[in-house]
Amino acid sequence: MIPLISTTGLRRARNFFATLAMGCLFALPALSQSALGAGLRLSPNAQLHPGVDAGEWLLSELNCSACHTATVEEQKRLAPRRSPILSEIGSRATPQHLRAFLSDPQSVKPGTPMPDLLHALTPSARSEAVDALVHYLSSLRGTNVPAASGASAHLIQQGQRLYHTVGCVACHAPQDRPDSLGQDAFSALESASIPLGPLARKTTVDALAQFLQDPLKTRPSGRMPSLNLGRGEALAIATYLLREQASSGPKGPRVRMPGLHYDYFETLVHATAGLESAAPTLSGSVEQFTLAPKRRDEQIGFRFTGALTVPREATYTFFVASDDGAKLWIDGQVIVDNDGVHAPSEKSGKLALKAGEHSIALLYFNEYAGGELAVRWQEEGHGKRPIPSAALSHTSESMQPLEPENLALDPAKVARGETLFGSMGCAACHLGAAPGKGPSSAAPALAALRTDAPKGCLGSPGPAAARFAFSEEQRAAMRTTLSKPSKLREPLLPKAQLARTLAALNCLACHSRDGAGGPTEARNGFFTTANNEDLGDEGRMPPHLSGVGDKLRTDWIQKVLLEKAAVRPYMAARMPQFGKENVGMLPDLFEKADSVGASAAQVPAPSAADEKFGRQLVGTGGLSCIACHVFSGRKSLGVPALDLTMISQRLKHDWFARYLVDPAALRPGTRMPSFWPEGKAANKDILNGDTSRQIEAIWNYLAAGRAAKLPEGLVPVGVELKPSNEAVLYRHFIEGGGSRAIGVGYPEKANLAFDANQLRLALIWHGKFIDAGKHRRDRGDGYQPPLGDDVLRLPEGAPFARLGAADAPWPAESGKSAGYQMKGYQLDALQRPAFRYTFSGVNVEDYTMAFAHEPEPGLRRRIQLRSDTALAGLYFRAAVGAQILQKGGGYQVDNRLTLRFQLPPGATPIIRKSGGASELLIPLNTTATSFELTEELTW
Numbered sequence: 001m002i003p004l005i006s007t008t009g010l011r012r013a014r015n016f017f018a019t020l021a022m023g024c025l026f027a028l029p030a031l032s033q034s035a036l037g038a039g040l041r042l043s044p045n046a047q048l049h050p051g052v053d054a055g056e057w058l059l060s061e062l063n064c065s066a067c068h069t070a071t072v073e074e075q076k077r078l079a080p081r082r083s084p085i086l087s088e089i090g091s092r093a094t095p096q097h098l099r100a101f102l103s104d105p106q107s108v109k110p111g112t113p114m115p116d117l118l119h120a121l122t123p124s125a126r127s128e129a130v131d132a133l134v135h136y137l138s139s140l141r142g143t144n145v146p147a148a149s150g151a152s153a154h155l156i157q158q159g160q161r162l163y164h165t166v167g168c169v170a171c172h173a174p175q176d177r178p179d180s181l182g183q184d185a186f187s188a189l190e191s192a193s194i195p196l197g198p199l200a201r202k203t204t205v206d207a208l209a210q211f212l213q214d215p216l217k218t219r220p221s222g223r224m225p226s227l228n229l230g231r232g233e234a235l236a237i238a239t240y241l242l243r244e245q246a247s248s249g250p251k252g253p254r255v256r257m258p259g260l261h262y263d264y265f266e267t268l269v270h271a272t273a274g275l276e277s278a279a280p281t282l283s284g285s286v287e288q289f290t291l292a293p294k295r296r297d298e299q300i301g302f303r304f305t306g307a308l309t310v311p312r313e314a315t316y317t318f319f320v321a322s323d324d325g326a327k328l329w330i331d332g333q334v335i336v337d338n339d340g341v342h343a344p345s346e347k348s349g350k351l352a353l354k355a356g357e358h359s360i361a362l363l364y365f366n367e368y369a370g371g372e373l374a375v376r377w378q379e380e381g382h383g384k385r386p387i388p389s390a391a392l393s394h395t396s397e398s399m400q401p402l403e404p405e406n407l408a409l410d411p412a413k414v415a416r417g418e419t420l421f422g423s424m425g426c427a428a429c430h431l432g433a434a435p436g437k438g439p440s441s442a443a444p445a446l447a448a449l450r451t452d453a454p455k456g457c458l459g460s461p462g463p464a465a466a467r468f469a470f471s472e473e474q475r476a477a478m479r480t481t482l483s484k485p486s487k488l489r490e491p492l493l494p495k496a497q498l499a500r501t502l503a504a505l506n507c508l509a510c511h512s513r514d515g516a517g518g519p520t521e522a523r524n525g526f527f528t529t530a531n532n533e534d535l536g537d538e539g540r541m542p543p544h545l546s547g548v549g550d551k552l553r554t555d556w557i558q559k560v561l562l563e564k565a566a567v568r569p570y571m572a573a574r575m576p577q578f579g580k581e582n583v584g585m586l587p588d589l590f591e592k593a594d595s596v597g598a599s600a601a602q603v604p605a606p607s608a609a610d611e612k613f614g615r616q617l618v619g620t621g622g623l624s625c626i627a628c629h630v631f632s633g634r635k636s637l638g639v640p641a642l643d644l645t646m647i648s649q650r651l652k653h654d655w656f657a658r659y660l661v662d663p664a665a666l667r668p669g670t671r672m673p674s675f676w677p678e679g680k681a682a683n684k685d686i687l688n689g690d691t692s693r694q695i696e697a698i699w700n701y702l703a704a705g706r707a708a709k710l711p712e713g714l715v716p717v718g719v720e721l722k723p724s725n726e727a728v729l730y731r732h733f734i735e736g737g738g739s740r741a742i743g744v745g746y747p748e749k750a751n752l753a754f755d756a757n758q759l760r761l762a763l764i765w766h767g768k769f770i771d772a773g774k775h776r777r778d779r780g781d782g783y784q785p786p787l788g789d790d791v792l793r794l795p796e797g798a799p800f801a802r803l804g805a806a807d808a809p810w811p812a813e814s815g816k817s818a819g820y821q822m823k824g825y826q827l828d829a830l831q832r833p834a835f836r837y838t839f840s841g842v843n844v845e846d847y848t849m850a851f852a853h854e855p856e857p858g859l860r861r862r863i864q865l866r867s868d869t870a871l872a873g874l875y876f877r878a879a880v881g882a883q884i885l886q887k888g889g890g891y892q893v894d895n896r897l898t899l900r901f902q903l904p905p906g907a908t909p910i911i912r913k914s915g916g917a918s919e920l921l922i923p924l925n926t927t928a929t930s931f932e933l934t935e936e937l938t939w
Helices: 054-061 072-078 095-103 123-139 153-163 183-191 205-213 231-241 244-248 411-423 472-482 485-489 494-504 536-540 554-562 586-594 608-618 644-650 653-661 691-702
Strands: 255-258 260-266 282-286 300-310 314-323 326-330 333-338 345-353 356-366 372-379 392-396 728-734 738-745 750-755 760-766 789-793 800-802 821-827 833-839 842-851 858-867 874-881 884-887 890-893 897-902 910-914 917-923 930-938
Touching: 054 072, 054 472, 054 494, 072 485, 095 123, 123 411, 153 231, 153 282, 205 231, 260 392, 314 326, 314 333, 314 356, 326 345, 472 485, 494 586, 554 586, 608 691, 608 789, 644 691, 653 691, 738 833, 750 842, 750 858, 874 890, 874 897, 874 930, 884 910, 884 917
Parallel strands: none
Antiparallel strands: 255 392, 260 282, 260 300, 300 356, 300 392, 314 345, 314 372, 326 333, 326 356, 333 345, 728 738, 738 750, 750 760, 760 789, 800 874, 821 833, 833 842, 842 858, 858 930, 874 917, 884 890, 890 897, 897 930, 910 917
């Protein structure tokens, strides 16, 4: 009979299974080994941030208040780490691992904080207690039974790369030594890392992959965060970490795996038949037909084997293009014979196939030079395409945990194990298992613990105490903290709470803050760029966190921490997700800790002029920011630095302004140059070299985000039309000008588009005229936008109408339906057009010329009307906007456009409200048969 272990003797075992769940590959709280000795190995590569109380940290990470009652204030300050959820531990951990770990935690995983709770029992009683607990824990399997997984060289190789690049080795020991790292330094990393333990003995590939995809499901404390792995990535890393199962594990039933098995040969043959008797140099698996595993180019061969899944019954044509020879078999029948030594060539064969699986094999060789292979198929009635990897599979030896224990659950032992688990109070920490008891009144309250007690957790453990592997430094740290119980009842200040959180989550393993943390020298080389981009350390190292609350908007920090927001796709290491419960307070803490008391004044509203100058500064004609920075997802002209259109979503305005003046002061080591050295603008041409205005213009331009117009030089202009000494016309589809638009570019750098459908002035803009490339290449589909800046759209609809009264609504009809008819245009000596059209018996001539104006040129428009009858009752609609004001001898429309008129006597402009908008009308008010008005447009 198994003796029920005394609840009095094991009351302090609330953390009994603190490391049984699969967390951080058993990740543990972050503590500096150099600071706290060689006892519990609590993320020894981390550095203690100034202001973190090491003893208090241990009390929090070890969840001491689960046994030793804490007050509300103490509990809030400690914020104890939540223990793993054990509801499905039987699906994640094997019986042989549970048995070994419960019997002697330190021998299985040296440095684990899991205490030895059974040290006082006799060997036989200890063995029986462990056996009951193993039966009980193994019974907690849930409904999610892990699937069998097969050995795959391809997955092992992929997992090897991912494990060493996405961030795993920031906490765990690397398993490959780079050439730049000496053997001694590499070996030292093992003791300076969170140990993985005997994973190949502990779990299965599928269980580990499921955990890697969603570690917070069973490890809610966030000490093992999610690295945002896809299913395939998680499966690859799991296969790599359990690769010993592929080479040394027990043999089980074969498992179907995606892709093909291959044998690679290094031998000289002159036909595929020569490979049949050759010994392969290398074997493995690939996703599809590929020569990627080859180790040289000449005198090589491949044999691919597997199954082809056909989606539906049909006749299929298979194509094999190769140099040199290749031969394809389906269901043992040669379908394509492209054998022999030859230049690149393709052959095909047809076969009627039923839906389902069919065997597929291919032999390929290359004698000398060249070397290529492509396999495609074509279903009858469909196009020719590569065979998708999803249609290819092969069988492989299954990967199974080492030293398997075929445990047949004994209901009596399960029941006794459940009783034992409950009586020891394990459920006080662990959710999802047997109901447990709360802290016993026999266990001293946290504040009442004697720091000088010779026995107990911090002393020499007697039979009634759990035995932890504390170092003397760790014991001393906790004693020091417990000697000042009143301090534990005081709330943590924001900076201290922030430092504690960063330490608990081991953030300083990747990031530095205020001179502490960051990757150690030995781990530095494992931080790389995703695509070998030449971005220096900024492209491979996670950004420092010094002053990050002063730099980043709190809503952006929240998106990064909780919504997977990321702006550095070139960085191989990934920003983990720790869960809202663990990091939800960080945005506010960063803000409080790093605030520098910047002006609370609101950011100035963007002005059209500043946005234009900002675009000039960002483009190649200004500071050429796009030489390095991505813009709105478009590649830069050089290296792919941060996307500029994300700036205002991420950064605080005040920090941005300070950073541009002196980048190195806020980001030491940055490659970002200063274009305003000592506060003086390098570019004196734009905004007269005014530093503040230039920086504000850039901010206002970038504040539009992805709606911002692309800066000059980012996209090569195909066929730019450039007015020089005379106007240039462009007749085609113009965005905002309609399908019969007539664009006019003037040498003065003011431009317009006339809509020949509605007979109206549709668009005006400054700077460059238009790119005619779209309509001069291929079919010329689509609308071409203006190439310049300050694009304004003018009112749609008929420009003139007869109204029964000044407050009558403007008619909706325009163009032909309103009686308008285009009569063409006439060019003057400088090729400036006078557009001519008629409506209701009135002949109109609309002639525009550009004129110099500061800061930008304007347009002067002369409109002449002639009729055989009086023009009384006719109105010209000059503008429509949200707000129109009479100001300075003109009329301002939405603070963007200013109109001035020269009108005959009696023709006074009217500002009126109509349809929820403001309109500016010019009444002709004449009995004459002719009328002329001049309109000046500046914007």
